[in-house]
């Protein structure tokens with residue numbers, strides 16, 4: 001089989017396409033012929049050794065895939081060879097054959113393309129868990145989405161709208177805000193970047209202007225940096241602030257008087273850990289996502305497709321803040 005491998009820590013240019021031996025599924029595992037692999041921000045960190053996980057090398061990045069089951073290991077009964085499935089292996093997706101834990105491998109409906117299947121779990125799964133199980137968002141509440149044109153961001157816009165929330169999209173360019181508006185955000189605004197962003201207190205003036213005097217009920221934050229404090233300062237009493245990631249690079253240091261004054265909660269969302277700790281709950285959540293997809297309430301926005309050999313270019317686009325929605329590697333072998 002072919003695999004795009006990371007043999008040394010570095011940028012996407014260090015990945016090499018190689019012939020390697022086909023893996024075999026162990027007990028509780030599934031071997032999948034990859035048809036599509038969704039790329040995510042963690043892939044850009046993993047290959048540079050900047051992620052919380054440091055897998056032994058060589059490894060292939062690529063945390064989520066869709067394809068056809070080739071073989072299953074012992075104890076796997078819910079899928080079998082020939083099934084069309086999606087899975088979240090966490091690693092190894094940029095290869096023509098992928099081994100994934102059966103617990104995070106589910107059949108996809110005939111109407112779902114492999115590309116959509118490969119673009120569902122990491123972003124929609126994370127946000128669905130965050131909005132529905134952590135923030136317990138209710139219809140009629142307001143939801144501020146940071147980085148609203150990214151993978152997590154557009155998923156949050158769609159899922160927020162599907163919950164009946166009023167979605168405010170915030171992003172660094174008008175094109176990203178427009179993408180969020182097209183996916184159901186009620187309103188949106190562009191935030192400054194670099195030195196122009198100032199500090200969190202200064203930036204809060206802009207955020208408050210767009211979030212209104214009452215403040216926002218829920219914040220979905222996959223960006224961090226200076227934007228986090230500005231968003232927290234714009235919250236309503238009793239709000240819930242979802243910490244999803246730190247794409248801006250800096251892990252914000254939040255003045256603890258803010259959640260006190262706002263009577264709000266800061267809630268961490270770590271989907272991979274949630275999936276490991278409570279696979280039964282995640283199974284239910286994935287079922288809910290597939291139902292939302294079937295209804296047409298959500299549909300991953302895939303802005304670019306790449307062949308396996310160009311998987312590094314997809315990761316480079318994500319790392320340089322250029323990606324819109326999801327980028328997917330497609331294997332047509």
Ligand SMILES: NC(=O)c1ccc[n+]([C@@H]2O[C@H](COP(=O)([O-])OP(=O)(O)OC[C@H]3O[C@@H](n4cnc5c(N)ncnc54)[C@H](OP(=O)(O)O)[C@@H]3O)[C@@H](O)[C@H]2O)c1
Nearest residue numbers: 041147150151152171172222245246247248269270271321
């Ligand atoms: N907690 C979890 O379980 C979980 C699951 C999946 C992902 N994540 C995390 O969520 C974050 C977003 O992931 P994603 O896959 O949605 O990424 P993405 O598609 O690249 O979106 C991230 C967004 O962050 C913003 N950003 C700000 N500064 C940036 C920078 N220096 N470089 C790149 N982007 C920057 C960009 O929006 P603007 O340009 O509009 O600011 C970008 O659209 C990452 O930190 C990822 O690790 C967490």
